[in-house]
Amino acid sequence: xxxxxxxFDPLLRRPLSLHDAGDVxxxxxxxxxxxxxxxxxxxxxxxxLDCLGPLGRGFRMDGFGAGRxxxxxxxxxxxAPLYYLARTLISRGAGVRVFYGGxxxxxxxxxxxxxxxxxxxxxxxDDGSFGFAGFVTALLERALEGGRPDGLFAxxxxxxxxxxxxxALGLGLPAQLSLEAVMGCGFGACWGCVHRIKKDDGGQWxxxxxxxxxxxxxxxxxEEA
Amino acid sequence: xxxLSTDLGFLRLRNPVLTASGTFGYGTEFLPFLDLAAVxxxxxxxxxxxxxxxxxxxxxxxxxxxxxxxIGLQGVGVERFAADVLPExxxxxxxxxxxxxxxxxxxxxxxxxxxxxxxxxxxxxLNISCPNVKRNGACPAMDPRATREIVAxxxxxxxxxxxxxxxxxxxxxxxxxxxxxxxxxxxISLINTLLAMAVDLDTRKPKLGNVLGGLxxxxxxxxxxxxTYQAARAVKIPVVGMGGICTGxxxxxxxxxxxxxxxxxxxxxxxxxxxxxxxxxIGDYCDARGLxxxxxxxxxxxxxx
Numbered sequence: 001x002x003x004x005x006x007x008f009d010p011l012l013r014r015p016l017s018l019h020d021a022g023d024v025x026x027x028x029x030x031x032x033x034x035x036x037x038x039x040x041x042x043x044x045x046x047x048x049l050d051c052l053g054p055l056g057r058g059f060r061m062d063g064f065g066a067g068r069x070x071x072x073x074x075x076x077x078x079x080a081p082l083y084y085l086a087r088t089l090i091s092r093g094a095g096v097r098v099f100y101g102g103x104x105x106x107x108x109x110x111x112x113x114x115x116x117x118x119x120x121x122x123x124x125x126d127d128g129s130f131g132f133a134g135f136v137t138a139l140l141e142r143a144l145e146g147g148r149p150d151g152l153f154a155x156x157x158x159x160x161x162x163x164x165x166x167x168a169l170g171l172g173l174p175a176q177l178s179l180e181a182v183m184g185c186g187f188g189a190c191w192g193c194v195h196r197i198k199k200d201d202g203g204q205w206x207x208x209x210x211x212x213x214x215x216x217x218x219x220x221x222x223e224e225a
Numbered sequence: 226x227x228x229l230s231t232d233l234g235f236l237r238l239r240n241p242v243l244t245a246s247g248t249f250g251y252g253t254e255f256l257p258f259l260d261l262a263a264v265x266x267x268x269x270x271x272x273x274x275x276x277x278x279x280x281x282x283x284x285x286x287x288x289x290x291x292x293x294x295x296i297g298l299q300g301v302g303v304e305r306f307a308a309d310v311l312p313e314x315x316x317x318x319x320x321x322x323x324x325x326x327x328x329x330x331x332x333x334x335x336x337x338x339x340x341x342x343x344x345x346x347x348x349x350x351l352n353i354s355c356p357n358v359k360r361n362g363a364c365p366a367m368d369p370r371a372t373r374e375i376v377a378x379x380x381x382x383x384x385x386x387x388x389x390x391x392x393x394x395x396x397x398x399x400x401x402x403x404x405x406x407x408x409x410x411x412x413i414s415l416i417n418t419l420l421a422m423a424v425d426l427d428t429r430k431p432k433l434g435n436v437l438g439g440l441x442x443x444x445x446x447x448x449x450x451x452x453t454y455q456a457a458r459a460v461k462i463p464v465v466g467m468g469g470i471c472t473g474x475x476x477x478x479x480x481x482x483x484x485x486x487x488x489x490x491x492x493x494x495x496x497x498x499x500x501x502x503x504x505x506x507i508g509d510y511c512d513a514r515g516l517x518x519x520x521x522x523x524x525x526x527x528x529x530x
Contacts, residue, residue: 003495008443008471009290011495052497182285184292185494187257189250191270191296192285205279205299 001186002028003050004036013052014040015183015209017081017155026051029080029110055186059085059153059176059214066093071149073164075101075136078156079110081178085153086119096120099143101136101160105129137163144171151175152217165217175217181208196221227511228518229504231265231486233463235386235411236347238265238320238486241519242476242504245467245490246271246324246350246390247296248441251310252317258497263504265486266320269310271352273326274335276302280357281434286423291444291469292491293421295435297357298326303339315345322388324350328358330375337383348385351376351410354392354417356439362420366392369404376408386411388465391456393445394420398452399459406460414465414488415456416449442491443469450482457483457524471499473506483524 001013014036019029032038043049059081064070070089074082079100086096101124102108108130114121123131124139132139137160140152144167154164155178168175184190188210195215197206203221206212229240239262246268249255261267279299286293301309306323314321323346327333333351340346353365353375365371372389379387389405391398393416405413418439423432449468457464466484470476471492479487492499511519 008495010287011290011292011442011491012287013495182283182287184285184294185497187254187497189248189254189497190285190294190494191250191279191299192294194279194282194284194299205282 001052001055001183002040004039010034010036010039012036012184013186015181015186017178017213018054018084019080020084020087029077029083031077033077052186056209056213057211059178061085061089061092064089064092064094064151068151069095069097069149070151070153071097071099071140071143073099073101073136073140073152073154073156073160075156075160076107078160078178078180081155082153083110083113083117086114087117090119095149097122097143097149099124099136099140101125101139101156103127135163136160137167140164141167148173154178156180161220162222165220165222168217176214177217177220178214179208179212179220181213183209185209196223227508227516228520229508229511231520233412233465233485236266236320240265240504240507241480241486242500242507243268243320243322243465243486243488244493244500245488246352247294247298248490248493251301251306251314252321253310253313255493255497259501261314262318264319264500265504266322266347267314268322268324268350268488269306269314270300271298271324271326271355272300272303272306272336273298273328274303274332274339276300276305283432283434286432286438288421288423288440289444291440291442292494293423293433293438293440294418295357295433295438297435298355303336307340307343311343311345320347321345322348322350324352324390325379326352326355326358330378333375334378334382337379341382341384346385348388348411349379349383350388350390350414351379352390352417354390356392356394356418356420356437357435362394362437364392364394366390366401366417367395369400372401373404373408376405376410380409388412388414390417391415392417393448393452393468398455402456402459402464406462410462412463412465413456413460414467416445416452416468419445419448441469443471445469446475450478453479453484454482454526470503471495473503473508473510476503476507477510477519477522480519480523481526483526485520485523
């Protein structure tokens with residue numbers, strides 16, 4: 001959770017995932033979507049950033065070592081944590097392939113970064129201005145017709161997570177989905193960022209910040225549109 | 226170092242800073258961030274008798290210097306609270322006030338009767354002012370008679386002090402404060418959130434799943450201060466002020482208009498150690514001004530009226 005202002009407007013911290021990290025550094029990647037992220041984008045080298053974290057439960061990578069393959073799907077700003085995830089999985093010996101979607105070729109800004117890190121990448125744009133023309137979930141679906149990874153990992157807007165989760169469940173593939181939400185605190189105190197998660201007797205609202213943001217596709221219940 | 230201790234009559238506090246219900250979880254969520262013994266006390270999230278679902282998301286909208294929430298009091302209920310949370314809180318040296326909810330008068334009383342059978346609670350705060358439970362935002366604290374009756378019923382049953390938490394969504398806060406006093410309340414706390422809403426012009430949809438919500442944060446501080454002032458003038462029982470408090474100076478302003486203690490709410494989300502910082506800032510202010518006791522500032526506003 002990142003504080004964007006020293007004062008109280010904007011009031012709340014912004015929930016951002018780790019885009020990359022090393023021994024003594026972290027990297028954040030975000031899109032300027034409002035005043036908070038606009039202020040964050042103005043931060044200069046040498047300034048201090050008020051960060052609270054890491055918080056919640058991230059992607060679980062146990063079992064993904066040599067000889068195992070993971071396919072990662074991300075769209076929009078949801079692609080942010082997939083870079084760190086891809087690097088980590090590769091360093092553990094797992095085979096990685098990334099599916100990256102955006103509205104236009106301008107909205108897949110991390111394409112070159114993935115490519116120069118040598119991470120196998122397939123892109124999709126809604127308007128067809130780069131790569132596959134259509135949603136990244138359609139691109140993933142087509143790829144799944146030709147091959148199967150040992151697991152899926154995804155982060156992005158709800159519609160993308162819902163589609164990816166359904167696909168994974170249909171194929172019997174384990175999938176971990178990272179959910180997005182507006183968050184009040186980030187550490188489980190406000191109960192503001194809930195999603196319906198399966199329980200014995202149906203479902204219950206669970207906190208995305210604390211119990212997630214990553215849930216198994218088989219745990220998540222979606223509202224019928 | 227100034228003396229920060231605060232006497233509510235029914236409860237002595239190490240300092241005047243409490244954490245507000247609904248913004249501090251059950252207290253245990255904050256253990257990684259602050260020492261509970263450093264605050265005056267904590268008011269834990271509102272408890273119904275049984276577990277409660279809460280409202281559908283979205284539950285939060287940020288507004289200018291504020292936050293509208295429509296959580297709907299999702300919670301674990303008294304049994305799990307007593308079994309899982311209370312033992313943990315009893316190991317900490319801090320005052321514990323439990324915020325008590327109910328769908329009708331009887332449920333408030335059942336919660337109190339159940340909790341009366343457990344140790345480790347210093348007082349109850351009757352949540353008769355949550356705007357997120359009924360569709361139209363209505364609550365008992367909007368009506369003097371309902372306020373008096375529910376407080377009197379709680380007092381008859383409770384072996385512990387009862388604080389009535391009041392709503393700002395009323396025409397005359399003084400009459401509601403007096404109704405709580407008439408009902409036998411040991412103290413009052415105010416304000417709960419201001420009934421509010423936010424809409425998306427482009428999609429023409431409400432921004433909250435519950436349509437209506439409650440506004441909190443620095444945006445409401447002037448309203449909260451005014452209502453604390455009016456309520457404190459209307460009653461003799463102790464007043465606990467809250468609404469947008471983010472700094473030690475904010476807290477002292479509420480004390481200046483008559484609050485004996487304060488609650489820190491939304492600031493806990495932004496900085497989980499806010500309450501402890503505010504305690505320190507109150508001490509620093511008193512030391513810098515040569516005030517021996519922070520409590521000496523209570524109700525000393527010079528209005529000239």
